Amino acid sequence: MKRYVISRVGQAIFTVWAITAILFFLTRLVGDPVSLMLPQEATEEDRQMLTRQLGLDKPIYMQYINYIRDAAQGDFGQSFVWKAPAAPLIIERIPATIELAFGALVFAVLIGIAAGIISSLRPGSWIDRTTMGVALFGQAAPFFWVGLMLILLFSVKLRLLPTSGRGGLTSLILPSITLGMWSTAALARLTRSRMREVLSKEYIKLARLKGLKETSVVLKHALRNAGVPIITLIGLELGSMLGGAVVTETVFAWPGIGRMVVESVLMRDYAVVSGITLFISLTFVGLNLIIDLTYGIIDPRVKLSKRSI
Amino acid sequence: MIHRKKYPVLPLFVLFLFIITGIFAPLLVLHKPTEVALGRMLIPPFFQKGGNIAFPFGTDQLGRDILSRIILGARASLIIAITVICLAGAFGTATGLVAGYLGRAVDTLLMRLTDAQMSVPLILLAIVVIGIFGASLSTVVVVIAITAWPRYARLIRSETLVLKEEDFVALAKVAGAGHLRIILKHIFPNVLPSLIVLVTLDIPRVILFESALSFLGLGIQPPIPSWGGMIAEGRAYLGLAWWLTALPGVILVVTAMSANLIGDWMRDRLDPSLQY
Numbered sequence A: 001m002k003r004y005v006i007s008r009v010g011q012a013i014f015t016v017w018a019i020t021a022i023l024f025f026l027t028r029l030v031g032d033p034v035s036l037m038l039p040q041e042a043t044e045e046d047r048q049m050l051t052r053q054l055g056l057d058k059p060i061y062m063q064y065i066n067y068i069r070d071a072a073q074g075d076f077g078q079s080f081v082w083k084a085p086a087a088p089l090i091i092e093r094i095p096a097t098i099e100l101a102f103g104a105l106v107f108a109v110l111i112g113i114a115a116g117i118i119s120s121l122r123p124g125s126w127i128d129r130t131t132m133g134v135a136l137f138g139q140a141a142p143f144f145w146v147g148l149m150l151i152l153l154f155s156v157k158l159r160l161l162p163t164s165g166r167g168g169l170t171s172l173i174l175p176s177i178t179l180g181m182w183s184t185a186a187l188a189r190l191t192r193s194r195m196r197e198v199l200s201k202e203y204i205k206l207a208r209l210k211g212l213k214e215t216s217v218v219l220k221h222a223l224r225n226a227g228v229p230i231i232t233l234i235g236l237e238l239g240s241m242l243g244g245a246v247v248t249e250t251v252f253a254w255p256g257i258g259r260m261v262v263e264s265v266l267m268r269d270y271a272v273v274s275g276i277t278l279f280i281s282l283t284f285v286g287l288n289l290i291i292d293l294t295y296g297i298i299d300p301r302v303k304l305s306k307r308s309i
Numbered sequence B: 001m002i003h004r005k006k007y008p009v010l011p012l013f014v015l016f017l018f019i020i021t022g023i024f025a026p027l028l029v030l031h032k033p034t035e036v037a038l039g040r041m042l043i044p045p046f047f048q049k050g051g052n053i054a055f056p057f058g059t060d061q062l063g064r065d066i067l068s069r070i071i072l073g074a075r076a077s078l079i080i081a082i083t084v085i086c087l088a089g090a091f092g093t094a095t096g097l098v099a100g101y102l103g104r105a106v107d108t109l110l111m112r113l114t115d116a117q118m119s120v121p122l123i124l125l126a127i128v129v130i131g132i133f134g135a136s137l138s139t140v141v142v143v144i145a146i147t148a149w150p151r152y153a154r155l156i157r158s159e160t161l162v163l164k165e166e167d168f169v170a171l172a173k174v175a176g177a178g179h180l181r182i183i184l185k186h187i188f189p190n191v192l193p194s195l196i197v198l199v200t201l202d203i204p205r206v207i208l209f210e211s212a213l214s215f216l217g218l219g220i221q222p223p224i225p226s227w228g229g230m231i232a233e234g235r236a237y238l239g240l241a242w243w244l245t246a247l248p249g250v251i252l253v254v255t256a257m258s259a260n261l262i263g264d265w266m267r268d269r270l271d272p273s274l275q276y
Helices: A002-029 A033-037 A044-054 A060-072 A086-121 A126-140 A143-157 A170-199 A202-209 A214-251 A257-266 A270-298 B009-028 B066-102 B104-118 B122-133 B137-163 B167-174 B179-216 B227-237 B243-270
Strands: none
Touching (some): A002 A060, A002 B104, A002 B122, A086 A126, A086 A270, A126 A170, A126 B243, A143 A170, A143 B179, A143 B227, A170 A214, A202 A214, A214 A257, A214 A270, A214 B122, A214 B179, A257 B122, A270 B122, B009 B066, B009 B243, B066 B104, B066 B137, B104 B137, B122 B137, B122 B179, B137 B179, B167 B179
């Protein structure tokens, strides 16, 4: 068990290091950041001064060490688009993304699991087929397009909800549904299949024979036993929502780091891009680590290469 | 599953349509899709008032025929999907076979590599790389392939691990067969069914991924039509001209769903216990 923990943590650290190294070298590949930052009329002197200031005159391994050291202290460099340090800009926008991810997660967990449970209780019925059909649709449709269709219906035609931007609870609804769509479908399908497995078990028959209320049988006995893979999936989906947030925030003009990374990439603001990428990757790695460790605790037989998405 | 017939006829037909459209796209278009004609901007689809059967799905803000652009978009998606899957599939299968067969160090290396790669949200990876190297067709294909190959590698590897313990492998070794021969003639044919299922299920994933990138402006670049790009372009006119955004998306959904259904059906047929 201890070996598993150490190995898993070591893997996570290695991954983080690899990400920083790749990010660093990728951003250095692009060409001269100095030329990007200077106006046309800059003299050779200005150029050299800026180069020294940015530490770009040092050998590459020194630059890398400085990069790591700065990043560890929360300094991601200067955003030349915003003319300000990148880190505070990023931190400012993180809460918006967290709010969105949380909203999507709540939607996915509530609707997805409920739908899965209901489907599993009436297999083959129209409820089951409709739900699974919708889940199939949800996993096949481009979620950003569905988001736009939702905007078209609820904001433009029906005028019920705001079209974009972050505001009160109402503006969270459509983005959450959009971001959570895929996860909801996946959770619904998994919950249904897990519940089907568990509901046919002997102890469920026993619980029913004992005369327990059906709600209790389903929720307390069946769901709890079906639960572990479902919880694992929830954790994994939260991670992939970090990726999905990038597109969703663009659709809804949501002021989070997802939209910021897209804009920064298009404007070649590499300080911001690497800062956000690092943050998201770290969160993703950390999340997966927690999931794997928890899974390892719950099921001691689990091997290292269990995840497969 | 959903269908009781032997073959999922409708999804197969849709997929067939998608492939044919993709291949013969330039011959099938009604109007040149890049032809700008400002005199006929924003014509609605033929079933709506003001529509015109000459432009069945309407026109966009530059007067371009939507249906023709959708047809060409199918071609772009098809080319990218096929190329990506060939690249990722070939590379992933090769590495999976080798890692699974040789085991130990090579296997651990592969696992570390794929774990590390799967530890980053794929879209983010794609965005950063494309942002740095520019969004040309080849860059997009390579980037999407990079995000796709781990699945193949892991699946083939786990199948190989099981297969190499089989009797027929031992017999082949006894008969003096070299490693390469064993892998190619004995193991590979047996991983083929799972590989086919994965490919079929991966096609919609790749198409959707590419459409997301195109939507962000980091995929297929204008003026080449792409479904994702069309959806993005139609955003500004969402209230005025819903068909700009809606119709490409509908086609996308139908194509992806069909491919998914076929993949599910193949998985049920070939190996119901398959985990991917």
